[in-house]
Each structure stands twice: as C-alpha cells, then as structure tokens.
Amino acid sequence: METISFTVSFKGKSIPFTNWAVSTTVGHVKAKLADETNIANDHQKLMWKGKILQDDQATLDTLAIPAILSKAKFMLTGTTQQDQAAVQQLDKNIAALQQRRSTPAKRPSQQPRSVQDIKYTFHRISVLPEFQQQDKARQLLERLRDDRGVRAIMNQRKWSVGELIELSPFEVSILGYNRNAGQLIAIRLRTDDLTGFRHYDSIRKVLLHELTHNVWGDHDDNFHKLNRQLNKDVVSLDWTAHGGHQISSNGAYYQPGIDDDGLEESGPVTWEAGSYRLGGETRVNNSNSATLRREQAAQAALSRLTKQEEQEMDEGCGS
Incomplete structure (x- = not known):
C-alpha cells in the first residue's frame, strides 16, 4: 500500500502525518486534527492550495499525486x-x-x-x-x-x-x-x-x-x-x-x-x-x-x- 508523509500548518505550528495511506480520506485527517487541536470536525477548515476541502469522503490521492502532496503543506483554521x-x-x-x-x-x-x-x-x-x-x-x-x-x-x-x-x-x-x-x-x-x-x-x-x-x-x-x-x-x-x-x-x-x-x-x-x-x-x-x-x-x-x-x-x- 502506497503511503505518504505530509504536514498540516496550524497557528504557526506543523502537525506531522507520517506514512499515511494515499487512500486515507479527508475525514480521517480531520479526525486526527480534532485530537491534536481540540477543534471538532465540523468546525475545521482544512485548506489545500487555497481551497477548503469540504468532501470528507475524498481520498488524498484524488487531490494530487503523492509526490506533490508530500512536498506541500495543508493549512488548518478553525475555532476551538x-x-x-x-x-x-x-x-x-x-x-x-x-x-x-x-x-x-x-x-x-x-x-x-x-x-x-x-x-x-x-x-x-x-x-x-x-x-x-x-x-x-x-x-x-x-x-x-x-x-x-x-x-x-x-x-x-x-x-x-x-x-x-x-x-x-x-x-x-x-x-x-x-x-x-x-x-x-x-x-x-x-x-x-x-x-x-x-x-x-x-x-x-x-x-x-x-x-x-x-x-x-x-x-x-x-x-x-x-x-x-x-x-x-x-x-x-x-x-x-x-x-x-x-x-x-x-x-x-x-x-x-x-x-x-x-x-x-x-x-x-x-x-x-x-x-x-x-x-x-x-x-x-x-x-x-x-x-x-x-x-x-x-x-x-x-x-x-x-x-x-x-x-x-x-x-x-x-x-
């Protein structure tokens, strides 16, 4: 199973995601972020290339090829x-x-x-x-x-x-x-x-x-x-x-x-x-x-x- 590692930027800090399957959904990423930031899934705004990822069922490999995902940062905003x-x-x-x-x-x-x-x-x-x-x-x-x-x-x-x-x-x-x-x-x-x-x-x-x-x-x-x-x-x-x-x-x-x-x-x-x-x-x-x-x-x-x-x-x- 192909995996990637990437980071999510939140309030000046980087939250690492190491060796995650490319078939992982956006919803699974948000679930981990909820644990890390105390921001509930429905209050998260997870952004990729300036666009808010609204489809929690979308998988990471549908956003871009793994090589690109591994080099770029996602950004999270939201209200704790x-x-x-x-x-x-x-x-x-x-x-x-x-x-x-x-x-x-x-x-x-x-x-x-x-x-x-x-x-x-x-x-x-x-x-x-x-x-x-x-x-x-x-x-x-x-x-x-x-x-x-x-x-x-x-x-x-x-x-x-x-x-x-x-x-x-x-x-x-x-x-x-x-x-x-x-x-x-x-x-x-x-x-x-x-x-x-x-x-x-x-x-x-x-x-x-x-x-x-x-x-x-x-x-x-x-x-x-x-x-x-x-x-x-x-x-x-x-x-x-x-x-x-x-x-x-x-x-x-x-x-x-x-x-x-x-x-x-x-x-x-x-x-x-x-x-x-x-x-x-x-x-x-x-x-x-x-x-x-x-x-x-x-x-x-x-x-x-x-x-x-x-x-x-x-x-x-x-x-």
Missing part, C-alpha cells in the same frame, strides 16, 4: 471549543454592556464631508469602561472611522456598520469579530500585557479583515482576494483623493516586493505581536515630489499584507 465559548461570552458581554451604559456625551468631531460620510460609516463607537485610558481607546476607534482610506472604502462599497467597539484584551485568542455581516465589529486595541495599545496599522489591518466579512463568511479564496484588495485600496483611495501621485502610467502605486497574489513574500516590514519593525535606508530629498513619493511608499509598505499576517488574522478571527 475554548474559542467558541469565548465568542459566546463576548456576545453576552456586549449585550450586557449595551444594556447598562447610558448614552455618552457627544464629542466634538470633524464635520462629515458628504451624505455618504453620514450613511456609509460606523454609526456608533464604544470602548470598554473597565479599563484606563478610555480616551485613548476612543481616539483609536475614531481614527479608524475617520481614516481617509477606510472612509473611501466604505463609500465606494456602500458599507454601513452599526457599531464599532473595543474588544476585551482578555480575549487573547481573538483579534477581531464581525457580527451579522456588519451589524457590529469588535477590534482588540490593547496589548496582551495591558501596558499600551497595538500599532495603528496592525489594528487597521484587522479592521479591513473584519470588513471583508461583510461580504464573505469563510476564509476562502474569495475572502482573501477581497481582503488583499482592501489593503491596497486603503492606501490608493486615500492618496488619489488627497493629492497623491501615481508612480506608473498604468495607475499602479509603488509597492515593492509584492507577488502575483498581492502578498509580500519578504521586505522591510515585519509582523511582530501586533506591531511593525521598519528597516532599510531612507534617502533624503528636499523636493516636494520626492518627499511625497517617499511618504507614499512608506504608507504602502505599512499597508502591505504578508502571508504570515493573513494566516494569523484568519486564526485570530472570531467571526
């Missing part, structure tokens, strides 16, 4: 029983918070520029009352709401979100959460140790991830294609609307190191616990156009979506 309980508790906490809080005093804010800004936006913002620096948390949510790139995306796609709230930092396994395709979006703002706040650009990427759930539920190819597009649009729509310049005649914006899927394979930006570490040299140029291009390139670099980020946000999504 603990995470499911955390999401259920999150819903309860949100409902309790909404019941007991009084209407907050109106804060001065920038006047909306158009009817679209009023209609296609986050209609309410809430922070956690039990933590310090509530003003800082609110400012971060307001910055997300008023971000020119985010606002342009909301207007372009006619998205309206009922409420944008701060997600409890105690939900350590969850970065973001979208309830009912935009009824409510929760984003984790604070660091795990509660000493500060996550980097704005990493928070915005999680927001774009959750906004993608307005259209697509599963983390499949359709989801990732739209999410990658939003990460490009958040820069390009901002710059084109506010005096930015195109770098090439085809309308492209300067984003070095991008592969065909729009993901960064390598480069100066590193995902590190919700923050970014920038490297590389900066050339000084006193001309306005050079400065603008440099600022645009820096902003594009921060907004690039790496494959590692994409996977970590899939795994940290409570939607």
Whole structure:
C-alpha cells in the first residue's frame, strides 16, 4: 500500500502525518486534527492550495499525486471549543454592556464631508469602561472611522456598520469579530500585557479583515482576494483623493516586493505581536515630489499584507 508523509500548518505550528495511506480520506485527517487541536470536525477548515476541502469522503490521492502532496503543506483554521465559548461570552458581554451604559456625551468631531460620510460609516463607537485610558481607546476607534482610506472604502462599497467597539484584551485568542455581516465589529486595541495599545496599522489591518466579512463568511479564496484588495485600496483611495501621485502610467502605486497574489513574500516590514519593525535606508530629498513619493511608499509598505499576517488574522478571527 502506497503511503505518504505530509504536514498540516496550524497557528504557526506543523502537525506531522507520517506514512499515511494515499487512500486515507479527508475525514480521517480531520479526525486526527480534532485530537491534536481540540477543534471538532465540523468546525475545521482544512485548506489545500487555497481551497477548503469540504468532501470528507475524498481520498488524498484524488487531490494530487503523492509526490506533490508530500512536498506541500495543508493549512488548518478553525475555532476551538475554548474559542467558541469565548465568542459566546463576548456576545453576552456586549449585550450586557449595551444594556447598562447610558448614552455618552457627544464629542466634538470633524464635520462629515458628504451624505455618504453620514450613511456609509460606523454609526456608533464604544470602548470598554473597565479599563484606563478610555480616551485613548476612543481616539483609536475614531481614527479608524475617520481614516481617509477606510472612509473611501466604505463609500465606494456602500458599507454601513452599526457599531464599532473595543474588544476585551482578555480575549487573547481573538483579534477581531464581525457580527451579522456588519451589524457590529469588535477590534482588540490593547496589548496582551495591558501596558499600551497595538500599532495603528496592525489594528487597521484587522479592521479591513473584519470588513471583508461583510461580504464573505469563510476564509476562502474569495475572502482573501477581497481582503488583499482592501489593503491596497486603503492606501490608493486615500492618496488619489488627497493629492497623491501615481508612480506608473498604468495607475499602479509603488509597492515593492509584492507577488502575483498581492502578498509580500519578504521586505522591510515585519509582523511582530501586533506591531511593525521598519528597516532599510531612507534617502533624503528636499523636493516636494520626492518627499511625497517617499511618504507614499512608506504608507504602502505599512499597508502591505504578508502571508504570515493573513494566516494569523484568519486564526485570530472570531467571526
């Protein structure tokens, strides 16, 4: 009987499958993964070449020839029983918070520029009352709401979100959460140790991830294609609307190191616990156009979506 060995990637770790018969079914693979990860079969999303394997009766040798299977990784995403309980508790906490809080005093804010800004936006913002620096948390949510790139995306796609709230930092396994395709979006703002706040650009990427759930539920190819597009649009729509310049005649914006899927394979930006570490040299140029291009390139670099980020946000999504 012909056998193969392969691995399944889950939350940055590799789960080995050694000498498994090529006639093994996807369901048998999921059964082992259930034991290894505490994710029930029906909550698993086992992916091969970007596609979710939905037929549990399919055998491994029907996916590809054994030589190919042995060299490639499967990827697993899913919600553990603990995470499911955390999401259920999150819903309860949100409902309790909404019941007991009084209407907050109106804060001065920038006047909306158009009817679209009023209609296609986050209609309410809430922070956690039990933590310090509530003003800082609110400012971060307001910055997300008023971000020119985010606002342009909301207007372009006619998205309206009922409420944008701060997600409890105690939900350590969850970065973001979208309830009912935009009824409510929760984003984790604070660091795990509660000493500060996550980097704005990493928070915005999680927001774009959750906004993608307005259209697509599963983390499949359709989801990732739209999410990658939003990460490009958040820069390009901002710059084109506010005096930015195109770098090439085809309308492209300067984003070095991008592969065909729009993901960064390598480069100066590193995902590190919700923050970014920038490297590389900066050339000084006193001309306005050079400065603008440099600022645009820096902003594009921060907004690039790496494959590692994409996977970590899939795994940290409570939607």
